[in-house]
Amino acid sequence: MPVKHDLYADLSITRDELVRLRSQDAKLNQLVDRYDTLDADIVKAEAGSAGDVSEDQLKRLKEKRLLAKDEIVRHLPNSV
Numbered sequence: 001m002p003v004k005h006d007l008y009a010d011l012s013i014t015r016d017e018l019v020r021l022r023s024q025d026a027k028l029n030q031l032v033d034r035y036d037t038l039d040a041d042i043v044k045a046e047a048g049s050a051g052d053v054s055e056d057q058l059k060r061l062k063e064k065r066l067l068a069k070d071e072i073v074r075h076l077p078n079s080v
Contacts, residue, residue: 002046005039007032010069011076021076028075035068 008015022029042061045053053061 002043004043005065007035007039007069007072011073013076025075028072031068031072031075035065035072038065038068 008018011018018032022032038061042058042065045058045061
């Protein structure tokens with residue numbers, strides 16, 4: 001069963017810390033929203049509820065999610 005990717009673990013940050021940072025930074029909020037959308041699309045595709053998604057399409061979605069996460073990492077303050 002597909003599960004949502006754990007962004008907090010990848011970033012070594014708590015949910016509360018990310019919520020606080022997002023509330024203070026519109027760009028970070030936008031980046032996390034994009035990541036969440038891609039992650040949800042991947043979960044739907046893996047569950048088969050997104051229609052007929054090919055392995056190639058799924059791979060591209062995962063690559064986009066990784067790039068979105070990299071953008072978040074670059075945007076986060078160094079103190080996190």
